[in-house]
Amino acid sequence: MKVIKFGGSSLASAEQLTKVLNIVKTDDRRKFVVVSAPGKRHGKDTKVTDALIAYYEAYTSGKDVHENQEWIIARYQSICDELGIPGVVMASISEDIHSLATLPITDNQFLYDTFLAAGENNNAKLIAEYFSENGIKARYVHPKEAGIIVTPEPGNARLLPSSYKKIETLTHYDETLVIPGFFGITEDNQICTFSRGGSDITGSIIAAGVHAELYENFTDVDGIFSAHPGIISNPSSITELTYKEMRELAYAGFSVLHDEALLPAYRANIPLVIKNTNNPDHPGTRIIANRTTAGSPVVGIAGDGNFTSLNISKYLMNREVGFGRKVLQILEDFNIRFEHMPTGIDDMSIIIRNRYLTEETEQHITQKATDVLHPDTLHFEKDLSIIMIVGEDMNEHIGVTARAANALAAAGINIEMLSQGSSEVSVMFIVKTNQETAAIKALYAEFF
Missing domain, CATH: 3.30.2130.10 (VC0802-like)
Incomplete structure (x- = not known):
């Protein structure tokens, strides 16, 4: 079995979701799909997560939130309309977005996390429905059902080690499971997010929990380069990295992969590969425990x-x-x-x-x-x-x-x-x- 994670740019539009569907279909071992919230469709666009932050700020400051709600709902609706997804899933998404403005503000340390998590959670519902309508037997699985139980640290949640036993039971499902990234549930049933960009962490946790043969992390670049392409023109691509090397590079500015996402896969000795949703045939960059080929002194x-x-x-x-x-x-x-x-x-x-x-x-x-x-x-x-x-x-x-x-x-x-x-x-x-x-x-x- 493989765990596959798609970032926000891979899920930004109906066109991108069509690519995602084809990628999942090409390999029936891709049984666990972890998704981010919809990202930017173009340079001047707004990420759904950023729109949810604006919604939260309006709500907690007592301002009218109708415009925030409608923009977010319309973003999901446009994807559904273009893909021909039935309206039942949009009814659920709309209800969820509106319900955020009914949550208590005072003495609610998890309110911000709950707002942000709505981006991934509702996208997972939409994608599971899209898969089901297009030949993939799929099922949406909330992190609570998946067993992702975390510490009560808003914005910096950590998985409780005991969660892995529950996560392992996901292998008993027959369907392809679509799981929202970025957040877990506390033992008191509160939504609590990992640090920003934490969908990578969810993917790694699921890969470790189900003992996957491979964790595929799909983004919008052909793997990892030896230096930032915004600084170096046409930098060398890296075909293979060790976990230690990737940890150092991610810490020091390589934003392709969240640095905390390495730990669960590293401890479970699961290979990880960075691939491009827009160029899925490219081999990407493989991240492993021990190098199989001799490397240069500086990678x-x-x-x-x-x-x-x-x-x-x-x-x-x-x-x-x-x-x-x-x-x-x-x-x-x-x-x-x-x-x-x-x-x-x-x-x-x-x-x-x-x-x-x-x-x-x-x-x-x-x-x-x-x-x-x-x-x-x-x-x-x-x-x-x-x-x-x-x-x-x-x-x-x-x-x-x-x-x-x-x-x-x-x-x-x-x-x-x-x-x-x-x-x-x-x-x-x-x-x-x-x-x-x-x-x-x-x-x-x-x-x-």
């Missing part, structure tokens, strides 16, 4: 901006027992997670994503850190980007980091910080954001 280069560094200096810091723990405790007190922590004997830098910081939070951290740590200097450095060169075979080649550093120096790019983990899967360079694009181009020219 991919990724960059991501919007980072800030908290820089702390204190003479004889290395002799002070518990100094690092105190720093991390301060961040924990403000519910802030860190990404990286390059250190020296008297210096420490904590790399944090900008979205976790506000001007007020920075002031509070500075004050508390000053009171607790008594540093010589402490300041925030903004406008930083992370550049990763990634490759599991890097440890078998001497001088990879030197080549990268020389390439950056030749391009006039200053390395603010450098870090390499013990696994030697990647080397991370931190540069100023205004040099991110130039850094990626210089490294690509060096290694490709």
Whole structure:
């Protein structure tokens, strides 16, 4: 059996759904279909998820929501009309969209998640009906019925390990199951979403739960490239990646696959392939536990901006027992997670994503850190980007980091910080954001 997931661009219109139908029909092993909400039909279009966010904001601020409701319903209706899907499914979708505006607002921490999940949930209903009308014996399965029981963490749900026993029972169904991605159900029966883009996570969870032979993730590109095609013209395509390599690349800006989606499939040792809905015959990029062919020292280069560094200096810091723990405790007190922590004997830098910081939070951290740590200097450095060169075979080649550093120096790019983990899967360079694009181009020219 195979699990197949389709992203929003693959489900944006009747034309795209026709391609999806043909893809599922070509392989009767594709028994589990995980779907996103309809994406953009063209550059100026609105994703259904974004429309649901606007609907939520109007509802919670007491504004009239009629226009929001009608736009979302009309979006599904247009797909049904073009595909000739019977009106019974639209009645269910319309009722569901309208019912969102009857939910309690106060003391309802799951309200936002419930609004957002409606995009995937209603699309799954529509697609199951479309399949059934066109020769595929299909069944819509709500995440509760599928057994996707999650922690009560709005916007950041995690699957409860006990869920896998229930998910495994999905193999007993005779039909092709259409399952909405992006959300699960808490033990208290509340809708709770994974982080944004979490339909990839649902697909991976289902693949692990049913012990699939393959998890196919269909999107709008021919697999994964060695660098962002918006920066590098015609970059090399990657035919095979390891899970560790993909994790590093996804973390550092490769948005083709949600980085959290790798874990369930990785633990269950299930191969994953990234394929193109618009070019399904292309082999795509296969992601596996262990490489079957020898790789280059660097298989991919990724960059991501919007980072800030908290820089702390204190003479004889290395002799002070518990100094690092105190720093991390301060961040924990403000519910802030860190990404990286390059250190020296008297210096420490904590790399944090900008979205976790506000001007007020920075002031509070500075004050508390000053009171607790008594540093010589402490300041925030903004406008930083992370550049990763990634490759599991890097440890078998001497001088990879030197080549990268020389390439950056030749391009006039200053390395603010450098870090390499013990696994030697990647080397991370931190540069100023205004040099991110130039850094990626210089490294690509060096290694490709």
